[in-house]
Amino acid sequence: MKRFLLILLSVMMLSVAGCNTTNDVANNETTSYEKEVETEDTTETVSTVTEKEDITLAESEEAEPTETTAPSEEKESEETVASQEETEQPAQENREEPTQEPTEAPSQEQKPEPTEEPTTETTPEPEPEPEPEPQPENTFVGYDPNTVVSLAITKCHAGGMITTQDNLANALAEGRITQEEYDEYYPYDGLESSYYSVFVETDLSKASTISGQPLTSEDAIATHIANMLLLENGKVFNIIYAGVYSSGGTDFYEFRCLR
Numbered sequence: 001m002k003r004f005l006l007i008l009l010s011v012m013m014l015s016v017a018g019c020n021t022t023n024d025v026a027n028n029e030t031t032s033y034e035k036e037v038e039t040e041d042t043t044e045t046v047s048t049v050t051e052k053e054d055i056t057l058a059e060s061e062e063a064e065p066t067e068t069t070a071p072s073e074e075k076e077s078e079e080t081v082a083s084q085e086e087t088e089q090p091a092q093e094n095r096e097e098p099t100q101e102p103t104e105a106p107s108q109e110q111k112p113e114p115t116e117e118p119t120t121e122t123t124p125e126p127e128p129e130p131e132p133e134p135q136p137e138n139t140f141v142g143y144d145p146n147t148v149v150s151l152a153i154t155k156c157h158a159g160g161m162i163t164t165q166d167n168l169a170n171a172l173a174e175g176r177i178t179q180e181e182y183d184e185y186y187p188y189d190g191l192e193s194s195y196y197s198v199f200v201e202t203d204l205s206k207a208s209t210i211s212g213q214p215l216t217s218e219d220a221i222a223t224h225i226a227n228m229l230l231l232e233n234g235k236v237f238n239i240i241y242a243g244v245y246s247s248g249g250t251d252f253y254e255f256r257c258l259r
Helices: 002-017 022-039 042-051 053-096 145-158 164-174 179-185 218-229
Strands: 195-201 236-247 250-258
Touching: 145 218, 145 236, 145 250, 164 179, 164 236, 195 218, 195 236, 218 236, 218 250
Parallel strands: none
Antiparallel strands: 195 250, 236 250
């Protein structure tokens, strides 16, 4: 009787599980039977086998329909499991599909930069410089005769000449003359009557040399006077502005060159 209960119990376990095949059911029955043999007392099992062979045969016959019914139940369980797997499989497939991360839409659409159309700017033509107004012939251009004297003396010093004032100071310092003689001969050292005059137009726009070469500046006039003195043999000289001299309706500055 215990064998029969164990076999029923194993069949019920197989019907609930529904996952093993027919071979697995037979294996489970054999295993349960072996467990039963191990748990029962050895003497009881031997006597039961010898005395009740007919009962075991009947139990085995009764167990056969259970074995035949087990495959149908197993098939049903397999079908239910297959249906569950079919229903679960799409869900799993849906879950297993790699989800593409949605690309974030740019917050601001990149708009093409507007291309600047070339502006055809017309460059303004340079304004013509105003032509100098022609000066009337009677426009007077003055200059300073004292500035001309100072520049001419500097140029003569550069050429190795010495003025009468410097020459008297050197003679007094060297003892060649006394203080009384220095006072008597100062500043022109007696050359007041030994000179020649250079006349230059007071109007700088008309100033020129005797040969007609224009003298367009004070420096040009001073250079002209100094070059004349540098032609002299003596080293002592002086230049004096003597005033204005008029001739033929034209005014001239008189520069006296002492030597």
